Amino acid sequence: MSNAIVTAAMVAIGDELLSGRTKDKNIGHLADMLTAVGIDLEEVRIVGDDECAIVKAVNELRSVYTYVFTSGGIGPTHDDITADAISKALGVPCEHDEKALELMRAVYRSRDMEFTESRKRMARMPKGAEHIVNPVSIAPGFTIGNVHVMAGVPSVFQAMLDSLLPTLKTGAKIQSVAVNCPFGEGTIGDPLAAIQNENRETVIGSYPQFDGTTFSTQIVIRGRDAAAIEAAAAQVRQMLDLLQSKPEKTAR
Amino acid sequence: MSNAIVTAAMVAIGDELLSGRTKDKNIGHLADMLTAVGIDLEEVRIVGDDECAIVKAVNELRSVYTYVFTSGGIGPTHDDITADAISKALGVPCEHDEKALELMRAVYRSRDMEFTESRKRMARMPKGAEHIVNPVSIAPGFTIGNVHVMAGVPSVFQAMLDSLLPTLKTGAKIQSVAVNCPFGEGTIGDPLAAIQNENRETVIGSYPQFDGTTFSTQIVIRGRDAAAIEAAAAQVRQMLDLLQSKPEKTAR
Known part of the structure; x- marks a missing residue:
């Protein structure tokens, strides 16, 4: 490595x-x-x-x-x-x-x-x-x-x-933290984009899941710097706490 | 079509x-x-x-x-x-x-x-x-x-x-016939290649399966002409009958 x-x-x-x-x-x-x-x-x-x-x-x-x-x-x-x-x-x-x-x-x-x-x-x-x-x-x-x-x-x-x-030769491992999000992507899209903008050392992906009725999302923060990943993940969790205090119906 | x-x-x-x-x-x-x-x-x-x-x-x-x-x-x-x-x-x-x-x-x-x-x-x-x-x-x-x-x-x-x-526009469908073969590919490879050579209107694929102990094979004859496929499939089945009459241990 x-x-x-x-x-x-x-x-x-x-x-x-x-x-x-x-x-x-x-x-x-x-x-x-x-x-x-x-x-x-x-x-x-x-x-x-x-x-x-x-x-x-x-x-x-x-x-x-x-x-x-x-x-x-x-x-x-x-x-x-x-x-x-x-x-x-x-x-x-x-x-x-x-x-x-x-x-x-x-x-x-x-x-x-x-x-x-x-x-x-x-x-x-x-x-x-x-x-x-x-x-x-x-x-x-x-x-x-x-x-x-x-x-x-x-x-x-x-x-x-x-x-x-x-x-084989290997490089710096990409690490990731996944945060489960009970909202669809449409609800989190705007604030998540802002978090991505502030955290350029990480790549934040959002992966919609559909259970046949409602969408939820898995948010994955990836990068090669553990501290940067944790900082971005903390912002994501904070965003979710804020959203959970003003619930809205879940859809994509 | x-x-x-x-x-x-x-x-x-x-x-x-x-x-x-x-x-x-x-x-x-x-x-x-x-x-x-x-x-x-x-x-x-x-x-x-x-x-x-x-x-x-x-x-x-x-x-x-x-x-x-x-x-x-x-x-x-x-x-x-x-x-x-x-x-x-x-x-x-x-x-x-x-x-x-x-x-x-x-x-x-x-x-x-x-x-x-x-x-x-x-x-x-x-x-x-x-x-x-x-x-x-x-x-x-x-x-x-x-x-x-x-x-x-x-x-x-x-x-x-x-x-x-x-x-969308669609073309002539590719049809296929699958023949299950109890032998590994190494046993059937030579005669199967001969059958492929004789049946150029079809594409004959062989797909090894491994159950942890022995190999078996699925032989698939594909093409756009049903009669040509059936003719090739008949030759494959005949080959398998012949091989079954002189059994050999199964391996790839």
Whole structure:
């Protein structure tokens, strides 16, 4: 951890995410994990199993952010094209990795299973890539440059991310304080904007919740300076006390 | 419905999606709804409450896809900047919309609530925009050009989408057949690739599932021609029958 700012983007890959067949679970998990260690996730893209789309997204993002994380498309079937696409994006050949082949060959042998051409596909990665350890199903993810390529199956994605995260540089953590507000955003909008104006070291977000009848709001004060956050939070609580003394019907 | 192909992209807007505080529910819902009516969702981006990021994403996508859908950032608070950002992207002024003001003023009056400046913010939209009806909480979404701007609260997003979808042009629906496969992808990869090669009118996807011990796979055949899909599905089932007659331990 340092005071530097470390940024990241994610590319979630898979036709099934865009058709609705699969509801992504990796974006939210990555967001949680990166926030916890002090890496700022600034952009996410979801693209299909399409080489051009993957190459474009990865190349646009890797030049802008400290890290790019990808999920999906590194399995053994014909529609798993991420290793090829990342190789193309980085301009290096996509090859069977000897170390990965060895690792996987040993496991399939121990299980008395055939090491098919399909399974060998999972050992393909851009020349020069480093493994990301996969304790769940052996076939590794990989890192090339600042791009970290992981599986789409959530349990495997999570395990790979656990292997990877301790090896990354991290920045000053964004801290946050949440204040629950019984009023809708329309009631608090004006005074909250004034508080934001006075507290420029923090970013104040307001997140409406609707229970089917009335709106309430969660107010979140975020920043890298704990004292500044607490000062802004105190003003928010004071504002709510004031509003509560003159109640109004709750609506957005 | 026609035989034309209608494409779409989505921009989900909000710092809370990137910090992990909120787990997005709108992307998957939009994907389901668009697939059902015959609009192909081809790309999704998640960006923060940052004008530059919103403008960039919307402008890059609206020139490529038939439609762009956005979620989030149209509430009454200072951090709701989507209307301004979309106006900037489209190069038109962002103004209070008279029809929206009227609609909202009537509702707040009937509830004996003050029509605050914050609440009036929700009537701001790019000059020339059309309303997207919001039956949940009145303040409308809007359409400008091929960009459809909706709320981030899932119940409101869903209601707005229900209002909007019947007004859009739709294309030939992508149909799909799913075949459950008890084997991991490594077992089926080689024969499945051969089936894909023989059935170019369909796109065959394989989606690994991991229950903590073994992998199984859902094989999905997608396309716009029902007969072609059924022909490919028949070959997949035949392949599985063949494999089941010579069982092997299941692993990826």
